[in-house]
C-alpha cells in the first residue's frame with residue numbers, strides 16, 4: 045500500500061488511515077491507497093466493517109488541486125467512491141477538521157458518517173469554478189434534499205457538524221476520541237447487523253419543477269458572470285430526473301468541461317496566489333520576525349477606528365490615540381455602533397463585543413504609545429502632518445517598535461527619513477472599511493529591514509487580511525493602477541461616453557460597480573482633493589479634463605450630498621442625471637473634442653488594458669515582485685472578478701499579443717504620453733509569452 049494510506053486491523057474492524065500532509069488531499073496515491081485498503085478489508089474474512097479516517101489536522105480537504113490541468117491518473121475519484129459504496133461490508137467515515145469537496149464525496153459514498161463536534165463539511169468546488177465531480181451533486185440531494193444541496197453546492201460554504209446532522213448528512217456527532225468512538229460505532233453496526241445503506245439508491249425529489257429556475261433567479265446577482273453555480277444547479281436538477289448512474293455520467297462530463305474552462309483556471313490561480321503571496325521572494329522560510337503583543341493606532345476616524353477593530357478582533361490590545369476628547373469619543377462610538385450592529389444581527393455575542401471593546405484603550409497622550417510593539421498612524425493625508433507625527437513617535441516609542449503609516453499615496457522613504465530608525469518604518473495601507481476589506485498593502489521602504497516587513501506580513505495574516513508586499517511609488521500598486529483607469533475613463537467621457545455607460549460596461553465585466561458609482565459612494569471630494577494636490581504635475585490634457593472639478597464645484601460630492609455623477613433618492617437609489625449629461629457634452633465642446641460613439645468593448649479595453657500596462661511597469665520597477673502580487677491586490681481591494689483571476693492573469697487569458705496590439709491602437713488614438721507599451725509587455729508579446737509563462 046502507498047505510504048499515504050495505511051490499512052490496519054482492530055479485531056474484526058479494518059481501519060484505512062490517510063496521512064497525506066498538509067491537508068490529506070486526494071492525490072493519485074491516496075485514491076489508489078483507499079481502494080487497495082478496501083480491497084484488503086473486503087477480501088479478509090475476519091473483517092466485518094471498515095472505517096476511513098485521517099491523521100493530521102484535518103479529514104480530506106478535497107481533490108488535489110495541483111493535479112488539475114494535468115492528464116488525469118487512475119483510479120478516478122468517482123470510481124473510488126463507487127467502489128466504497130458497492131462494498132459488501134459497511135464502511136464508516138470518521139471525520140475531523142474539514143471534509144471538503146472530494147473529502148466529503150468519499151463520506152457520502154460510505155454507508156455511515158460520524159464527525160467530531162468541531163468538524164466542518166462542505167462542497168467548495170464552485171469557488172474553484174467547478175462542481176463536485178465525484179457524485180456530490182448526485183448524492184447530496186438524495187441524502188439532504190434538493191434545497192439543502194442547492195444552498196450548499198452553489199455557495200460552497202461549509203456547514204458545521206450540528207447542521208450536517210440536522211441535514212441528515214451525519215449519523216452521529218462524536219464527543220470523545222474520534223478513533224475510539226469510531227470503533228465503538230463500527231461494533232454497533234456489526235452487532236446490530238445494520239445494512240449497508242447506499243445513498244445512490246435513494247430518490248432526490250424536487251418540491252416543484254420550478255425550484256431550480258427559481259433558485260437561479262433568486263441568486264442571479266450573486267452568481268453574476270460565473271458559470272459554475274449554474275452548472276451546479278443543472279447537475280442537481282439532473283439528480284432529480286435521471287437514474288443515478290446516468291446522473292453520474294452527466295456530472296462527470298460537466299466537471300471535465302468546467303475543469304478545462306478559463307474561469308476554473310483563474311479561480312485555481314486565485315486560490316494558490318492568495319497562499320503564495322505571503323512568501324516573500326528572497327527571504328528564507330524561517331525569517332525572524334518580531335512579536336506584536338500590543339498596537340498603537342493614531343487617529344480614531346473611519347480608518348483608524350477600522351484598523352483598531354482588526355487588531356482587537358484578533359485579541360491584540362490597542363491604544364487608540366486622538367488629539368481631542370470629542371473626536372476620541374466619536375471614534376469609539378462608531379466602533380461600538382459597528383459591533384452592536386453585528387450583535388443585533390446575531391453574528392457576534394454581546395460578551396465577545398464587550399471583550400473587544402475592553403481591549404481598546406482610548407487616550408489623548410502620545411506617552412501611552414511608548415510600550416506598543418507596532419504603531420500605525422491613520423491621521424490626515426498630508427506629508428507635513430505625517431512627518432510631525434513620525435518625529436514624535438520616534439522620540440516616544442521604545443527601540444524596536446515598528447512605526448507604520450496608513451498613507452495611500454505618500455512617500456514612505458520621506459516619512460522614514462524624519463526618524464532615526466528608518467529600518468523600522470514602513471507603510472501598512474488598509475482599505476476602507478478597514479475592518480471589512482481583506483487587502484493590506486504592506487509597503488517596504490528603501491531602508492525597511494526584512495525583519496520588519498516580514499513581521500507586517502505575519503501580523504497581516506494574524507488579523508485575517510491578505511497582505512501583499514509592495515514598494516514605494518505614488519499610489520503603490522492598487523491606487524497607481526486605478527489612477528490610470530480613472531484617467532482613461534475621464535478621457536472617454538470627453539470623447540463621447542457617459543458615466544452610466546462606462547459604469548454598466550465595467551459592471552458587466554464583473555466589477556461590483558463602475559468607477560462613477562464608486563466615486564459617488566466614496567465621496568467625489570476625495571478624488572477632487574487629490575487632483576488639486578497633484579494639479580501641477582498633470583499633463584495639459586489631464587488638467588483640461590476637469591469634469592470632476594465642475595461637478596464638485598456645484599457641491600455635488602456623491603451619495604452623501606444626494607447627487608454627484610448620479611442623482612440619488614432618499615434610499616440612495618441612483619438615476620442618471622440629464623444635467624450631468626449636458627455638462628459633459630458642453631465640456632467636450634469646450635475642449636474641442638467631437639463626441640463619437642464609444643463601444644463597450646472600447647471602454648473595457650481602455651479601462652482594463654491601461655491598468656495592465658501600468659501593472660507591467662510596476663513589475664519592471666520591482667514595486668511588485670510577481671504578477672500574482674498585483675492580481676491579489678486587485679482581487680481583494682478593488683473587486684476585480686475572481687473568475688477572471690486578476691488583471692495580470694486576465695491579460696494572459698486574453699493573450700498578451702492582443703493586449704499589446706490594442707495598446708498600440710490606443711497610442712495612435714489617445715497619444716504616446718498615455719499609451720506607450722511597457723517594455724515588459726512588448727518583450728513578452730514578441731516572444732509569444734504571458735506574465736505567467738515567461
Ligand code: 3H9
Pocket residue numbers: 066067069102105106107108109110121122142144145146147149168169172174175176177178180316319320
Ligand atoms: C474537489 O474536491 C473536486 C472533486 O469534487 C472532484 C474530483 C474528481 N489540493 O489553505 P491552507 C494546500 S476540488 C492541493 O494554507 P488552512 C494549500 O495550497 C477541491 N493542495 O491551510 C497550502 O499549501 P502551501 C475542493 C491543497 O489551514 C496547504 O495545503 N476542496 C488543497 O488555512 C495549506 O492550506 C477545496 O477547495 C487541495 N485541495 O486551510 C478545499 N487544499 O502550504 C481547499 C489545501 O504550499 N482548501 N492545499 O501554500 C481549503 O479550503 C483550505 O486549504 C483548508 C485548510 C480549509 C483545507
